[in-house]
Amino acid sequence: MFAFLLTADASSAREYKARKKTLNYTVEMSIDRNPPIVDKNRLTLEIRDNNGKEVADAKVLVNYYMPPMPGMPPMNYKTYAKLSGNSYVVIMDLIMSGPWNIVVKITRGGKTDTARFTIDVR
Numbered sequence: 001m002f003a004f005l006l007t008a009d010a011s012s013a014r015e016y017k018a019r020k021k022t023l024n025y026t027v028e029m030s031i032d033r034n035p036p037i038v039d040k041n042r043l044t045l046e047i048r049d050n051n052g053k054e055v056a057d058a059k060v061l062v063n064y065y066m067p068p069m070p071g072m073p074p075m076n077y078k079t080y081a082k083l084s085g086n087s088y089v090v091i092m093d094l095i096m097s098g099p100w101n102i103v104v105k106i107t108r109g110g111k112t113d114t115a116r117f118t119i120d121v122r
Contacts, residue, residue: 022113025049027104029115031092035122038097045081045088047106054086058108062090066100094121 016034020027025047032042043062047055065076075095081088081104094100102117 016119018117020115020117022106022115024111024113025055025106025115027106027115029102029104029117031119036092036094036100036119037122038094041092041094043081043090043092043102044084045090045104046086047088055106055108056083056086058088058106060088061105061107062092063103063105064092064094064100065103066096066098097121 014034016031016036018029028046030044049055060081062081063078079090081090098121100119100121104115106113
């Protein structure tokens with residue numbers, strides 16, 4: 001019974017979630033760890049247009065970076081998210097605890113919208 005409770009507790013860990021609205025989209029972000037940790041974290045983005053329809057034909061660039069700090073080299077990473085089902089997925093390798101910014105650039109039909117998120121990595 002005790003082993004079952006430990007397994008149930010570990011499997012029910014919650015994701016970190018946030019939502020932002022841009023001019024043309026609603027972006028729902030989830031990270032597989034809450035709080036995000038120093039290590040690899042899976043970032044999933046669900047993007048819907050203003051009519052609530054899922055967007056699966058965009059180029060989605062994810063730029064995650066730590067704000068500049070004195071005496072530290074910049075930590076700035078860019079990668080394109082891959083479509084998986086109706087979501088876009090990126091593995092972020094967060095190498096230091098503290099505040100990180102995530103900028104999501106959605107390009108579709110020649111237009112680009114940007115959603116910005118801030119996370120605290122532990």
